[in-house]
Amino acid sequence: MTTESPPGTDASDTALFPTMVLRGPLPEPRQRRRIPARLLITAWVVLLMAAVLSLVTVVTWRAVETKVGERVDRALSQEIGEFQEFAQAGTDPDSGAPFTDVPTLLNTYLAHQYPDDSEILFGWVGDAPGTAPGAGGAPAGSEDGRIRQGQEPPFDLSAEPDMVAEILGSPDARGRAQTPAGTVEWQRIHVVLPGEGTDGWFVIGYFTAEDREVVASTTGTVALVSAVGLLAAATAAWWVAGRVLAPVRLVRQAAAHITEEDLTRRIDVSGRDDIAALAEQFNSMLDRLEGAFTEQRRFVDDAGHELRTPITIVRGHLELMGDDPEERREVVRLVTDELDRMGRIVEDLLLLAKAQQPDFVRAVPVSLAELTSDIDANVRRLGDRDWQLESVAEGEGDLDAQRVAQAVVQLAANAVRHTEPGSVVRIGSALDRDHVLFWVADQGPGIPAEEHGRIFERFSRGGGSARGDRGAGLGLAIVRAIAEAHHGRVDLRSAPGAGSTFTLVIPHRKELV
Structure with a gap:
C-alpha cells in the first residue's frame, strides 16, 4: 500500500516522502508432503506381488491354452491319420471286399466311428455347394453329397451349405470357423479312388467352446486366488511394516520431544533386527548427549565459580587501593598474581576443550x-x-x-x-x-x-x-x-x-x- 502525505504538506512536498510498501511477515516455506515409510513399504510389496501374480496368471492361461491347442491338434491329426490308414487298406472290414467308390468308403468308415461330444465327422461327395457341377456327382441316397454318421454334434455344420462351401473351398487343409455353438477347428482330406470317377472329402471338426470355458474358468480361478493373495499380502505387509518400523516412529517422536532441558526420554527396545539396533543406538546417543550436557552445565558452573573468585579479589583490591605508592605496588602485585592465575585457568580450559578434537x-x-x-x-x-x-x-x-x-x-x-x-x-x-x-x-x-x-x-x-594451595x-x-x-x-x-x-x-x- 502507499502511505498518505503527512498533514500540512501539499502535492509538491510528496517527493520528500517516498512511497513505502508495507509487507507482512514472510510466509513459512511449505513443507514437502512426506509419504510414510510404512505406506511405501506396503505399496512396493503390493506392486511386486501384483507383478508376480499377474505373471503367474498369464503363464497359467498360456499353459492351459497351449494344452487345449495340443489336444485339438492331436484329435484332428489322429482322426485324419486313422482315415488315411483305412483308405489305404482299401477293403471293407466286414465283407473283405475292396472299395469301388468313394461314397461306400466314406459310409463304411463313418459307420464304425464314435466321435467325442465335441467332434463332428462327415464326408462330402462331389462338388462343394454353390459351385458348378464337375465330372462327378452326388451318389444316390446322399443329401446334397453329404455323408454323416454318429450322434448329434453341438452344431451340425455339414448341414449348412455356406459352411461346407467355406471349408471345402478353402486353400488350406486346416482352418477355423465360427458357428452358433462356438469356434470349430476343422481339417479335411481329399478322397480319390484309382479308376473311379467320383471324388470326395473327409472332414473332421472339433468344437473348442467347452475347452475354452475350462481355460477361462482356470484363469479366472487363478486370478481370483491371486487377488485374494494380493489383498492378504498387502494386509500382512502393512502389519509387518508397522511392527518393524515402530521403533523408528518412536525415535522420531522422541527426537521431536527432546530438548536441552529434558534428555531423559528413552525408547523401549524389543527384537534383534536392524531397527531395534537403531533404537539402541539412539538411546546410547541420548545417554551420551545427556552426559555431555550434564558435564557442560557442571563445567560452566565450576568455571564460573573459579573465574569469579579472582575477579572478585582483583575488584576488591582495586576498589580499596589508596594513594600510598607502597600500597599501590602491593595491590598491583596481587592483581597481577590473580590475573596470571586466571590466565592459567583459561589456558587449562582451552587445553581440555582441545582434548576432544581428533588432532x-x-x-x-x-x-x-x-x-x-x-x-x-x-x-x-x-x-x-x-x-x-x-x-x-x-x-x-x-x-x-x-x-x-x-x-x-x-x-x-x-x-x-x-x-x-x-x-x-x-x-x-x-x-x-x-x-x-x-x-x-x-x-x-x-x-x-x-x-x-x-x-x-x-x-x-x-x-x-596443602593449606596454601590455590590450584584450579x-x-x-x-x-x-x-x-x-x-x-x-x-x-x-x-x-x-x-x-x-x-x-x-x-x-x-x-x-x-
Missing part, C-alpha cells in the same frame, strides 16, 4: 629413553625435592612426546604441591609387551580411597591439599585427558600417610584415531 594427539615413534631423560631434566626445576630417576625404558613407543611430557610434568608439579622441601619424589618409565608406563611417586599425605576417582574430575581438589583443580583432569587421547589410562595407588603413585599407562604401538 589433539599426534602419535609418532619416539625414543622412550630420550623422552624420559627430557622429563627428568624438566621436573627438577619444579621445586627443591629429592628427585630420583628409578627406571628408564629402552626402545620406541608410538605416542605424542609433547603431550606425554606435559602429563608427567603435571604429575610431578602435583607432587611438589603436596610435599615438603627435600621430600623424595621418584619418576621413571618402563616398557612391557603391551604398554608404556610413566610414573611419579611421592611421600605426601596420600589420598583416601573414596577420592581416587573424584580427583581426576575438573575443578576437583584432593582433601590432602584442572591438572589431573588434563593428565587423564592426555592418557585417554592415547587410548590409555591413569592408575593411582595411594593411601593416607603412605604417599601417592600416579602411573600413566599408554598402549604400545597402537594406532591412534
Whole structure:
C-alpha cells in the first residue's frame, strides 16, 4: 500500500516522502508432503506381488491354452491319420471286399466311428455347394453329397451349405470357423479312388467352446486366488511394516520431544533386527548427549565459580587501593598474581576443550629413553625435592612426546604441591609387551580411597591439599585427558600417610584415531 502525505504538506512536498510498501511477515516455506515409510513399504510389496501374480496368471492361461491347442491338434491329426490308414487298406472290414467308390468308403468308415461330444465327422461327395457341377456327382441316397454318421454334434455344420462351401473351398487343409455353438477347428482330406470317377472329402471338426470355458474358468480361478493373495499380502505387509518400523516412529517422536532441558526420554527396545539396533543406538546417543550436557552445565558452573573468585579479589583490591605508592605496588602485585592465575585457568580450559578434537594427539615413534631423560631434566626445576630417576625404558613407543611430557610434568608439579622441601619424589618409565608406563611417586599425605576417582574430575581438589594451595583443580583432569587421547589410562595407588603413585599407562604401538 502507499502511505498518505503527512498533514500540512501539499502535492509538491510528496517527493520528500517516498512511497513505502508495507509487507507482512514472510510466509513459512511449505513443507514437502512426506509419504510414510510404512505406506511405501506396503505399496512396493503390493506392486511386486501384483507383478508376480499377474505373471503367474498369464503363464497359467498360456499353459492351459497351449494344452487345449495340443489336444485339438492331436484329435484332428489322429482322426485324419486313422482315415488315411483305412483308405489305404482299401477293403471293407466286414465283407473283405475292396472299395469301388468313394461314397461306400466314406459310409463304411463313418459307420464304425464314435466321435467325442465335441467332434463332428462327415464326408462330402462331389462338388462343394454353390459351385458348378464337375465330372462327378452326388451318389444316390446322399443329401446334397453329404455323408454323416454318429450322434448329434453341438452344431451340425455339414448341414449348412455356406459352411461346407467355406471349408471345402478353402486353400488350406486346416482352418477355423465360427458357428452358433462356438469356434470349430476343422481339417479335411481329399478322397480319390484309382479308376473311379467320383471324388470326395473327409472332414473332421472339433468344437473348442467347452475347452475354452475350462481355460477361462482356470484363469479366472487363478486370478481370483491371486487377488485374494494380493489383498492378504498387502494386509500382512502393512502389519509387518508397522511392527518393524515402530521403533523408528518412536525415535522420531522422541527426537521431536527432546530438548536441552529434558534428555531423559528413552525408547523401549524389543527384537534383534536392524531397527531395534537403531533404537539402541539412539538411546546410547541420548545417554551420551545427556552426559555431555550434564558435564557442560557442571563445567560452566565450576568455571564460573573459579573465574569469579579472582575477579572478585582483583575488584576488591582495586576498589580499596589508596594513594600510598607502597600500597599501590602491593595491590598491583596481587592483581597481577590473580590475573596470571586466571590466565592459567583459561589456558587449562582451552587445553581440555582441545582434548576432544581428533588432532589433539599426534602419535609418532619416539625414543622412550630420550623422552624420559627430557622429563627428568624438566621436573627438577619444579621445586627443591629429592628427585630420583628409578627406571628408564629402552626402545620406541608410538605416542605424542609433547603431550606425554606435559602429563608427567603435571604429575610431578602435583607432587611438589603436596610435599615438603627435600621430600623424595621418584619418576621413571618402563616398557612391557603391551604398554608404556610413566610414573611419579611421592611421600605426601596420600589420598583416601573414596577420592581416587573424584580427583581426576575438573575443578576437583584432593582433601590432602596443602593449606596454601590455590590450584584450579584442572591438572589431573588434563593428565587423564592426555592418557585417554592415547587410548590409555591413569592408575593411582595411594593411601593416607603412605604417599601417592600416579602411573600413566599408554598402549604400545597402537594406532591412534
